[in-house]
Amino acid sequence: MAKDKKQPRPKAETPKGFRDYFGAEVTGRKAMLDQIAEVYHRYGFDALESSAVETVEALGKFLPDVDRPNEGVFAWQEDAEGDKPGDWLALRYDLTAPLARVFAQHRNDLPTPYRRYAMGPVWRNEKPGPGRFRQFYQCDADTVGSASVAADAEICSMLSDTLEAVGIPRGDYIVRVNNRKVLNGVMEVAGVLNPAQPDQFAAERGIVLRAIDKLDRLGPEGVRALLGEGRKDESGDFTGGAGLRDSQADVIMAFMDAKRSTGRETVARLHELVTGSSTGAEGVNELETIAALLATQGYGSDRIEVDPSVVRGLGYYTGPVFEAELTFEIRDEKGRPRQFGSVAGGGRYDDLVKRFTGQEVPATGISIGVDRLLAALHAKGRIATDAIGPVVVTVMDRDRMADYQAMVAELRNAGIRAEVYLGNPKNFGNQLKYADRRNSPVAVIEGAEEKTAGVVQIKDLVLGAKIAASASHEEWKSQPAQFEVPRAEMVREIRRILAGER
């Protein structure tokens, strides 16, 4: 510590884009994670917790809008060992890439199909923005080793059940389903993809994918511009486009606009659009099967629907893709109404495990953005933001700390959250201010007089606040906020107050 004198003081700040979570923010998130895990578990998924740190090569590069190596992730190089340079390590950016590594590593010890759920923070080395942090929670469920679209359908129904379990009522959300194969079929028809030479037009296809994914934000005109020559944004920055001809761009735009009022009509329209592409037809058939499986289980289009505008930004999807959107309006920071938007996304990624093993292992899954979902529930006032504080035993006489500790021990043994005031007890007002700040329901006072008389003073802080807020004190007269009880009855009286029985 001696060195600190010579150095400037460190800044007490989280790094840019990171934040701390306090009290009810932490317990509220935990309660939601528990609810989600309960649904995942009931569906037969087992828990997995992989390490937060992975080798950069195991993670691969699948983040959207990321081209340079290590962009988008927090990465560092291990110390060299002798002549051998250290491995590059990185914090995981999602829970899917690590799952592929885990399955490849442990495949001989895991059941197949392997259903697993995982929850925890992920990290993105992105530019932070308002409400956009570089560490956030995901809660995923995936089925590895099943090629059946029944696995995809199940992910959709489970997602629907999960949203309702955490408090989003039916009607306030929609699970949208699409299929990358349909998009590939459409790109074949438009001539942006040649099935005989899949590597051709790779750059163009990447731009098309990212452009469609931005439909929400840029609107049809913006997407159209990106499909063509490119787009100048409000700040004047220019983003290069895919360079499609108008006739090609028309096909893509028609695809995004293919949603009809029923699933059946949407599927029929998609069949028209992919005519001539076997991949496209396969994709539409898969969508039909998924919709049929879900319909027989009662998941109608009020909960889950086929929507061709959903593509998801991540690079590893190969088949069905899913997105859950909250459909109610909230007010943004400036009080303007806006749709809340996406809270979960996922899809099928049949090639991720193959990266490691060379063998194709089909897989599908969903990732819930827990922090966004929490924000939505907050915005709707469906989460308590104020936790109730502990009973505070005040310190009237600092030499009798043992007495006060004995009082809280009694309360705690009775299952009541309680603590002794441990600050400087000199100023009694500070002790009551502290209890107020903690949102304490009750304070207990035992001075020398009380000690001699064998009594304690109990202060009902909730009632006290009501009286203070009330215009007339008359109605509270029969219920004084502070009263005296025999010491032996302290626990019983406090329990009555907490139960609302007094």
Added chain:
Amino acid sequence: MAKDKKQPRPKAETPKGFRDYFGAEVTGRKAMLDQIAEVYHRYGFDALESSAVETVEALGKFLPDVDRPNEGVFAWQEDAEGDKPGDWLALRYDLTAPLARVFAQHRNDLPTPYRRYAMGPVWRNEKPGPGRFRQFYQCDADTVGSASVAADAEICSMLSDTLEAVGIPRGDYIVRVNNRKVLNGVMEVAGVLNPAQPDQFAAERGIVLRAIDKLDRLGPEGVRALLGEGRKDESGDFTGGAGLRDSQADVIMAFMDAKRSTGRETVARLHELVTGSSTGAEGVNELETIAALLATQGYGSDRIEVDPSVVRGLGYYTGPVFEAELTFEIRDEKGRPRQFGSVAGGGRYDDLVKRFTGQEVPATGISIGVDRLLAALHAKGRIATDAIGPVVVTVMDRDRMADYQAMVAELRNAGIRAEVYLGNPKNFGNQLKYADRRNSPVAVIEGAEEKTAGVVQIKDLVLGAKIAASASHEEWKSQPAQFEVPRAEMVREIRRILAGER
């Protein structure tokens, strides 16, 4: 993905020193964290979750045995912004240094004293070893802003309650308490510390501290060697010593050996050893007060005791230090009996917040090594390692997936964990092997015949396993492991099996 063809396949491996946790390992830890949080919460502590990433300057350098910058932590430099070089960021190595940063940053919005608990992974860039990982869980509780030793005493009693709450019975653990001030007093008496010039002998004191902390591992002779000229270990490596004279080393050794059969006698012996040092006397008095507070609450020396050999390795402690040790024997990997050892440690660190603000903010707390505690409960057979699997609905006819999905939906709606087999259904034996691997209690079979007859086959896999293991099948005859029930009674019958009523 096209690029992968040119590159070697990535290795499916966790980075060295990291590992994955599966199924019951995850849920078992979560259950333990919940139990610990329940006790912390009852004691009045509020939840805090700080970011996993901190600036290197905010974390400071307090790890034991670490001298070079960034040694011991995983750190990387942010990208530069224009001319401004990027900040150095690092993964937190404990939950205490981040708490000091949080309190300094948010002190105007937090109650004082601030009681908080936190749980989560921490990371150490250390050489991994058997059972020693570079990511592990801690679960901490701290009181910031209280100078009272009542806060230290409370941490000790809470630690004792917590260990019992997670399943360590009284008698199988001991919470040891010591005081850095007593150690400082002893070093004054030995002439290794000059209170008028606290920076003098800093290196010697560091070596003394680390040597005492290794008493468990090196024994008294090893510590004695480190206090003097140094020590050669079994591999022939030499560690330099503090260079104390024999008479000085005698004082330190007497201190470590000062424990007597009662707390009162130990305290008396410590008073003798620190005679002449006011810091030392203050430390012994604090120990006396802590012991007295705990004794009046019934925490006797069977649970909490004063033990001068406890010093804790971390550099930031300034007063009382605590350590919880499990006292039962376990067998190591080679079957040899050994004491399980330390599972929690903590102490008072009055200068950590001051690093940021310049103002002294007293603080004290405890950190439980959750993974070690779990390992202890496993070693004692007190944690279930096998979780029960889901009911598996088998697939006899892949075209009737919707029927099977409807069956699992019914089971799940009844609160029963269930799933359809989603692998390739061709080989029915594989489906039963899968159910076995999942530890499933029940499999359901509905072929074309059953469908027509309106029945399902229910296979009681637990009973089936018993029959298979039994020498005589006679006693099971009245209870066939597979039986047929009307489809409408499927849920009821399965519930009866799961409840053990059949």
